[in-house]
Amino acid sequence: MRVILLYIIAIGLIWVGVLESAFSSAHSLDDHSNAESIESQLSIRRILAVGFVGGGVVLKMISNDSHRVISKGNEKP
Amino acid sequence: MLSIKSWVQSRGNHFITQFESTSQKLILMFLLAGISYGATGLGAMLLMTLLANSQLGKDASSKHGISALESSRLGGLAVVIVILVYTLGFSLISPYTPGPVRDEAFLYLWCAIFFCCALGFAEDVKPDFLTPTLRLAAKFLVMAALFWLSPKFIPSSVGVSVIDALITLPVLGWVLVTIFAVGFINALNMADGANGLVPGIAVASFGVFFMEYGRPMDGALLFAFTIFFIFNVISGWYFLGDAGSYGLGAILLGYGLLGVAEGTFSAGFMAAMYCYPCVDFLVSVIRRWRAGRSPFSADNGHLHNRLHQFIRCRVSSPVIANSLTGLVISVLTAGFVLMMYLLDALPPDSNLWSLVFAVEVALYFATLAYLTSIQPKTQYTDPL
Numbered sequence: 001m002r003v004i005l006l007y008i009i010a011i012g013l014i015w016v017g018v019l020e021s022a023f024s025s026a027h028s029l030d031d032h033s034n035a036e037s038i039e040s041q042l043s044i045r046r047i048l049a050v051g052f053v054g055g056g057v058v059l060k061m062i063s064n065d066s067h068r069v070i071s072k073g074n075e076k077p
Numbered sequence: 078m079l080s081i082k083s084w085v086q087s088r089g090n091h092f093i094t095q096f097e098s099t100s101q102k103l104i105l106m107f108l109l110a111g112i113s114y115g116a117t118g119l120g121a122m123l124l125m126t127l128l129a130n131s132q133l134g135k136d137a138s139s140k141h142g143i144s145a146l147e148s149s150r151l152g153g154l155a156v157v158i159v160i161l162v163y164t165l166g167f168s169l170i171s172p173y174t175p176g177p178v179r180d181e182a183f184l185y186l187w188c189a190i191f192f193c194c195a196l197g198f199a200e201d202v203k204p205d206f207l208t209p210t211l212r213l214a215a216k217f218l219v220m221a222a223l224f225w226l227s228p229k230f231i232p233s234s235v236g237v238s239v240i241d242a243l244i245t246l247p248v249l250g251w252v253l254v255t256i257f258a259v260g261f262i263n264a265l266n267m268a269d270g271a272n273g274l275v276p277g278i279a280v281a282s283f284g285v286f287f288m289e290y291g292r293p294m295d296g297a298l299l300f301a302f303t304i305f306f307i308f309n310v311i312s313g314w315y316f317l318g319d320a321g322s323y324g325l326g327a328i329l330l331g332y333g334l335l336g337v338a339e340g341t342f343s344a345g346f347m348a349a350m351y352c353y354p355c356v357d358f359l360v361s362v363i364r365r366w367r368a369g370r371s372p373f374s375a376d377n378g379h380l381h382n383r384l385h386q387f388i389r390c391r392v393s394s395p396v397i398a399n400s401l402t403g404l405v406i407s408v409l410t411a412g413f414v415l416m417m418y419l420l421d422a423l424p425p426d427s428n429l430w431s432l433v434f435a436v437e438v439a440l441y442f443a444t445l446a447y448l449t450s451i452q453p454k455t456q457y458t459d460p461l
Contacts, residue, residue, distance in 0.1 A: 006127055011162055013120025017300075018166035020117075021293070025171050051115035053303065057296045060287065 020049035024058050102312050109307045114300060117163075121304040125155045129314045148314055150201040152305060153321020157194060159301040164294060173293055182227040186331040189223040193262065193327040197319030209373055213259065216323075220258040223331075224251050232337040235344035236428050254334070261351070262326035263373070264358030269322045271381045272313050272400040275354070276306040277407025279325055281415040282350055286332055288418070289341060289425065298328070310404065313396045345430030346414070352437040353410045357381070360445070380441060381406060383448040410437055 024046070046055050103126070110118035129149045167173055176183035196215055199206045207215075224230055231254050234241045244250035269275045279302040287295035302325075309315050317325065329351065336342040348355070357379055362372040370376075385402040392398045414433065423429055 003127065006123065010120045010124035010127065013116050013123065014159065014162045015166055016120070017114065017117025018163055018170065021167055021296075022171035022173075025173070047115060049115050050117050051111065051113050053113040054115055054117055054300065057287065057299065060291050061293050061296055063291075 017050045017054060020046060021058050021061065025062050106307055106311050109311075110304055113303060113307075117300070118304055121159045121301065122308065124158060125152075125304065125308050125315065128155045128158075129308075129312070148316055150316050150318035151320075152309065152315040152317045153194065153197060153201070153319070153324055155315070156301045156305050156317075156321055157324070159304065160297050163297045163300065167293060167297075175294055176292070182229055182335075185223050185227045186230070186327075186335075189219050190324050190327040190331070192219045194320045194324035197266075197321070197323035201318040201320050213263075213373075216259045216262060217255065220262075221251070221255045224254050224258070229338060230254070230331060230334045232334060232344065235337065236431065237344075258330050258334075260358065261330050261355065262323055264354040265326035265329070266319060266322040267358050267361060267379070268354035268381070269317050270379060271385060271403035271406070272396070273306060273310040273403035274381060274407050275317055275322060275325065275403075276302055276309050277403060278351065278353070278411040279329070280306050281407070281411035282329055282332075284415055285350070285418050285425070286336075289336075295332075310400045313399055340426060342425045343428050343430050345428055345432075345434055346425050348434040349430050349437060350411050350414045352434055353380075353406055353441070356438055356441050360441075380445050380448070383445070383452055386452060387448055409440070413437075 046058065050058055106126075107119060107122055110122040112118075114121070128151050131149070131151070164175055168175055168178075177187040178184075193216065196207070196212060200212070228251070231244060231250050233245060235244070244253055265275060268278075280299065283295055283299040283302055286292075287299050305315070305317075333342070333347045333351070337344050337347055361376075361379060364378055365372050365374060365376065381402055384405065385398060388401050388405075389395070389398040392401065414430075417423055417433070418425060423433075
């Protein structure tokens with residue numbers, strides 16, 4: 001029983017990163033953010049949710065034109 | 078002078094004793110996962126720890142040339158779960174649509190990856206469930222179907238005129254790329270022998286793919302393999318297993334071929350990135366063939382086996398010796414390519430990467446020759 005609870009906690013913690021990535025993408029689309037506003041999103045909340053490397057990964061996903069591509073529902077070709 | 082030496086030795090032994098303790102390993106693994114990927118990294122690390130401690134897929138240490146621990150072969154399954162949770166969740170709550178849903182070529186590629194994973198998973202759960210010939214035939218069939226349905230994976234030029242002339246011929250090109258693909262997947266499986274070797278190559282590769290394309294799927298792959306890399310190097314409790322190495326082989330192959338076919342990367346870049354598994358596979362096949370054995374029979378003659386023996390004589394901890402072996406090889410090959418890419422020393426589509434590949438091959442043979450000259454012969458060439 002305790003093992004099942006631990007599995008649920010593990011999946012839940014991974015979902016924290018999912019929510020942070022999705023929130024950052026949506027926020028970026030709403031704001032039509034430039035590089036400066038993207039930089040400011042690197043907050044303590046993001047560091048806690050996805051860490052230093054993960055923060056860079058999320059930034060890369062929402063910058064470099066991929067936010068525009070994500071808005072169309074596509075990956076960058 | 079003697080007292081300083083003995084002090085260094087005693088501190089070294091103290092460090093190794095500390096490092097060998099399970100709780101110390103767990104603290105270090107979770108710390109690194111937390112720093113690099115925050116709460117998400119902790120979740121993935123917890124998932125991998127739980128799976129590593131399950132009884133399913135346990136492997137005795139005697140089945141491996143290097144590992145001295147009872148390890149789990151379910152590393153591939155752990156990576157798949159992490160990627161699935163992240164990608165499915167991200168697709169559900171954001172406008173992002175994964176490549177397989179949008180692009181037919183990616184759909185076929187991921188079907189092939191899934192099939193390779195399933196083929197390996199059957200072997201991980203029940204060893205010798207399928208005969209080696211049947212597995213090889215299945216891989217040929219899947220790869221042949223992939224390249225038949227999606228010819229865009231077949232590069233039109235790799236920078237070598239003879240090969241270019243052959244792969245541009247419709248049917249011959251398809252046959253050659255299929256043979257190469259199956260060989261590559263087997264090569265990666267064969268190289269999965271030291272902690273951090275194959276995961277290190279995977280982290281460097283997905284790092285490059287993610288920085289080049291910025292695709293969320295590449296980000297998920299980079300995340301999952303970075304956590305696995307940390308887990309594998311520190312604890313040594315996991316192997317990718319056949320599911321992981323077949324699946325990873327198919328992903329790296331598909332992304333690499335597509336990158337070369339689209340002109341994003343040169344063939345030399347990919348050769349330098351995947352140098353160790355490819356060269357070691359070819360050398361191993363030739364060695365076994367010359368000894369009159371099956372090219373796919375297992376032995377301890379790989380460079381990583383010999384390098385491990387060399388390090389093991391100098392480092393008392395079996396886990397540190399194992400991890401150092403994998404790290405030295407992955408850092409000097411794929412890690413070096415990643416560093417050159419990050420420093421922008423050469424554009425990824427430059428043919429000069431072939432020179433980097435040539436240097437890596439020369440280093441491989443020089444190291445192998447040196448280690449062969451100082452180590453007994455039969456211990457490494459006898460079948461397991």
